[in-house]
Amino acid sequence: MSWYANGMGIPMIPQSGDGPTPPGPSTGLQFVYEFDGLNQYVGGLTVQGLISRTADVDWGDGTSLTGTTGFITSNYSTAGDYTITIDNITNSDQPIESQVLKYLLNYGVDAKARIKEILSFGTSITWVNTFSMLNDNSRLTHVDLSTLNIRAFDPATDPSQNPVYRTNANFAGSFDNMPLLTTLDFSDFDFSNFIQFSSIAGNCPNLNEGVIFGPNNDFSSIGKNEIVSSIFLYDLSNLNQKQLSTEQYDLLLNRLDATYVPSGVTFYTLLNVGSVQYSSNGSTARANLVATGKMLITDGGQI
Amino acid sequence: MIDLKKTDLCYPDVELYYIIYTSNDRDEVISYNVINTNQCFSAEYEPIDFYDNEQEWIKVLKEHNITP
Numbered sequence: 001m002s003w004y005a006n007g008m009g010i011p012m013i014p015q016s017g018d019g020p021t022p023p024g025p026s027t028g029l030q031f032v033y034e035f036d037g038l039n040q041y042v043g044g045l046t047v048q049g050l051i052s053r054t055a056d057v058d059w060g061d062g063t064s065l066t067g068t069t070g071f072i073t074s075n076y077s078t079a080g081d082y083t084i085t086i087d088n089i090t091n092s093d094q095p096i097e098s099q100v101l102k103y104l105l106n107y108g109v110d111a112k113a114r115i116k117e118i119l120s121f122g123t124s125i126t127w128v129n130t131f132s133m134l135n136d137n138s139r140l141t142h143v144d145l146s147t148l149n150i151r152a153f154d155p156a157t158d159p160s161q162n163p164v165y166r167t168n169a170n171f172a173g174s175f176d177n178m179p180l181l182t183t184l185d186f187s188d189f190d191f192s193n194f195i196q197f198s199s200i201a202g203n204c205p206n207l208n209e210g211v212i213f214g215p216n217n218d219f220s221s222i223g224k225n226e227i228v229s230s231i232f233l234y235d236l237s238n239l240n241q242k243q244l245s246t247e248q249y250d251l252l253l254n255r256l257d258a259t260y261v262p263s264g265v266t267f268y269t270l271l272n273v274g275s276v277q278y279s280s281n282g283s284t285a286r287a288n289l290v291a292t293g294k295m296l297i298t299d300g301g302q303i
Numbered sequence: 304m305i306d307l308k309k310t311d312l313c314y315p316d317v318e319l320y321y322i323i324y325t326s327n328d329r330d331e332v333i334s335y336n337v338i339n340t341n342q343c344f345s346a347e348y349e350p351i352d353f354y355d356n357e358q359e360w361i362k363v364l365k366e367h368n369i370t371p
Binding site for chain 2: 268270272274275286290291294295296297298299300301
């Protein structure tokens with residue numbers, strides 16, 4: 001075996017570019033659904049999602065429903081791609097109900113396989129329990145993560161929740177088996193309520209544009225959970241060097257170093273990025289995270 | 304078992320297996336994994352045991368009712 005000595009590095013200065021201002025995202029959940037002309041149902045899309053709540057649904061074919069609830073289905077007559085918008089959802093931030101909100105995107109193998117793009121998670125929607133929220137969406141090519149608002153479970157206000165699931169301001173087990181997905185852009189994603197970030201992007205062979213972080217990512221909530229106090233996992237080991245570049249790993253290390261706050265003597269965080277390497281731009285942050293941040297880091301070493 | 308405490312280990316000659324415990328009494332396993340020969344592992348955390356023998360590592364994990 002051999003031992004490795006870290007060198008001192010220059011903290012990376014994140015770059016930002018100017019460009020045209022895109023149109024604002026939808027206040028509601030908005031996604032592109034492929035109807036093949038055979039399946040009259042959106043795969044049980046709203047079977048669970050709208051129980052005990054109401055919403056306005058625009059099916060993208062000129063038809064819509066207002067204040068609807070319970071079991072509803074589309075009624076497309078022509079094969080094609082339809083942009084569906086579900087807006088004005090009542091009680092979207094209530095955990096028991098919004099726990100099933102994820103089934104809008106995840107319920108039924110047939111339905112979720114037909115979602116091609118997620119254009120907006122809805123700027124008016126607060127999501128809870130994102131554990132395995134997205135996986136096996138085999139035709140998904142694009143997902144706009146900048147519109148995803150997640151809050152953590154609060155034991156004071158969510159007493160009926162299983163304590164295990166209170167950790168679920170996370171993406172554990174998400175983004176698996178998405179063969180057409182090319183990028184996961186977290187650069188504008190709000191991690192500030194995020195507790196765990198593990199086992200993402202398994203079997204995403206076309207994730208060639210990679211995972212992207214941003215200069216404002218805030219990781220201060222990692223491990224803020226009263227149930228599991230010993231260790232938390234940031235597991236990106238599914239990613240290879242092409243999918244998580246050295247530049248992006250450096251940026252992640254620097255943002256973690258700038259925002260992460262260890263929260264107890266028995267609290268440690270595992271960061272595993274497989275064999276992805278860091279550069280001198282990330283070495284100081286990495287050393288700080290190990291020495292003072294109580295992190296246990298596995299990676300590919302310094303280039 | 305290899306006796307390593309303060310750990311800043313890089314590119315081991317052989318795969319190394321580790322077990323992390325909640326405390327030095329080693330009653331509760333909180334994580335376990337392998338360090339490949341193309342990987343580095345850094346930690347300042349004492350209750351970690353390393354093994355270069357996979358079977359020995361598996362045996363210890365099974366003593367904690369864990370099948371890797």
